[in-house]
Amino acid sequence: MKKKHxxxxxxxxxxxxxxxxxxxxxxxxxxxxxxxxxxxxAAPSVMEAMPDGSFRPYPGNAWNEWQPGAxxxxxxxxxxxxFADSSNNLWVVDDAAPxxxxxxxxxxxxxxxxxxxxxxxRVYPLGAEILPKGxxxxxxxxxxxxxxxxxxxxxxxxxxxxxxxxxxxxLEGDPSTRADPSIVPVVEGRELRRQTGEVxxxxxDLLELSADGKWLYxxxxxxxxLRRIETRFLQDETLTKPRWPRAxxxxxxxxxxxxxxxxxxxxxxxxxSPTTRS
Numbered sequence: 001m002k003k004k005h006x007x008x009x010x011x012x013x014x015x016x017x018x019x020x021x022x023x024x025x026x027x028x029x030x031x032x033x034x035x036x037x038x039x040x041x042a043a044p045s046v047m048e049a050m051p052d053g054s055f056r057p058y059p060g061n062a063w064n065e066w067q068p069g070a071x072x073x074x075x076x077x078x079x080x081x082x083f084a085d086s087s088n089n090l091w092v093v094d095d096a097a098p099x100x101x102x103x104x105x106x107x108x109x110x111x112x113x114x115x116x117x118x119x120x121x122r123v124y125p126l127g128a129e130i131l132p133k134g135x136x137x138x139x140x141x142x143x144x145x146x147x148x149x150x151x152x153x154x155x156x157x158x159x160x161x162x163x164x165x166x167x168x169x170x171l172e173g174d175p176s177t178r179a180d181p182s183i184v185p186v187v188e189g190r191e192l193r194r195q196t197g198e199v200x201x202x203x204x205d206l207l208e209l210s211a212d213g214k215w216l217y218x219x220x221x222x223x224x225x226l227r228r229i230e231t232r233f234l235q236d237e238t239l240t241k242p243r244w245p246r247a248x249x250x251x252x253x254x255x256x257x258x259x260x261x262x263x264x265x266x267x268x269x270x271x272x273s274p275t276t277r278s
Contacts, residue, residue, distance in 0.1 A: 013049035037098035072107035155203030
């Protein structure tokens with residue numbers, strides 16, 4: 001009989017002061033975390049884990065020093081997530097919504113940082129035509145040519161051409177990107193509800209690319225169904241909305257998460273995305 005190896009968890013870094021929302025590890029082993037300004041405007045938004053277990057603001061200087069009234073094109077207002085790609089770049093999703101308030105106008109963006117030089121190499125602004133009122137951008141993945149970003153308030157996937165910077169919003173309101181209204185999330189033993197008692201509907205939020213880049217997997221924050229679509233459909237700008245259903249049927253596969261039931265409450269111990277935005 002084979003012995004089972006015990007897996008030991010090792011704490012790499014901790015922040016006693018600021019709330020951490022996402023972690024990214026570069027191909028060379030550097031670890032980064034996003035610290036959105038949901039509760040504290042003093043949060044530096046993005047930090048790197050140091051060998052001594054502490055965190056240091058990253059990339060440093062003005063990028064981590066946004067304050068109300070300051071310019072936002074050269075600062076990270078509030079990082080929702082971070083992602084490290086295979087080409088040694090760190091990507092920051094700036095939802096630009098500190099204190100879960102309406103976003104700073106014109107400030108939402110994707111920030112690409114070259115980890116070899118520790119400098120911002122490009123900024124991809126996401127304008128009002130892509131992000132209308134109430135938008136809640138969340139997580140992202142990239143391949144050689146495109147970035148894929150989830151939007152949880154309206155339920156859509158934003159595709160950004162990394163060469164041209166052009167952004168398109170796809171599958172908005174499609175059943176595949178919508179949360180299951182019958183689910184009442186439970187976080188740390190308590191039902192997640194607004195003060196009115198309403199259950200927030202957090203639509204498509206989590207995503208991942210397959211290793212070969214052919215499939216994009218995605219799901220609402222609290223599941224329960226994991227879906228996928230071939231990335232060639234997301235990349236094809238000739239596809240118009242009337243043609244989407246056919247393309248979707250030939251490319252979508254559904255996977256129900258093990259142990260999940262649409263009617264029963266879903267349980268999560270991770271920190272949820274903000275739920276108070278109108």
